[in-house]
Amino acid sequence: MASQPDCLFCKLVAGDIPATMVRETEQTVAFRDINPQAPTHVLVVPREHYPDVAALAAADAELTATVLSEAAAVADAEGTAERGYRIVFNTGAGAGQTVFHVHAHVLGGRGLGWPPG
Numbered sequence: 001m002a003s004q005p006d007c008l009f010c011k012l013v014a015g016d017i018p019a020t021m022v023r024e025t026e027q028t029v030a031f032r033d034i035n036p037q038a039p040t041h042v043l044v045v046p047r048e049h050y051p052d053v054a055a056l057a058a059a060d061a062e063l064t065a066t067v068l069s070e071a072a073a074v075a076d077a078e079g080t081a082e083r084g085y086r087i088v089f090n091t092g093a094g095a096g097q098t099v100f101h102v103h104a105h106v107l108g109g110r111g112l113g114w115p116p117g
Helices: 008-013 053-059 061-077
Strands: 021-024 028-032 040-046 085-088 104-108
Touching: 008 028, 008 040, 021 061, 028 061, 040 061, 053 061, 061 085, 061 104
Parallel strands: none
Antiparallel strands: 021 028, 028 040, 040 104, 085 104
C-alpha cells in the first residue's frame, strides 16, 4: 500500500519525523519506542503502509514474515534473544493500537509476566 500522508509512522519512515533507529532494511525500519515499557522496547514497521497486522497478513505473507524476522534480529542485536523476549502486535483500538500503521513491539531485558496488561 502507498504511504498515508497523515500517518505518523509513514512520516517517520520518510525521515520527516526523527527517531532513534536500531535497524533499517529495504522493507522495514526498527526504532526505539518513545514510551518504553521494558528496557528493550523497539518497534519494527514495514516501509509500506498497512493499518494493522491482519491487513498486512492478508495482503503480503512474505512481508509479514520479513517483519517477524526483523523483530527476531532486533532481539538478537539488543542482547535479549537468549534470555527471552516478546513480540506484540496490537490490532485495533480495543487492543491498545494507537498508531494505525502495523508495527511489532519487541520487548525484553527484564522478566515479562503473564498475562500481560
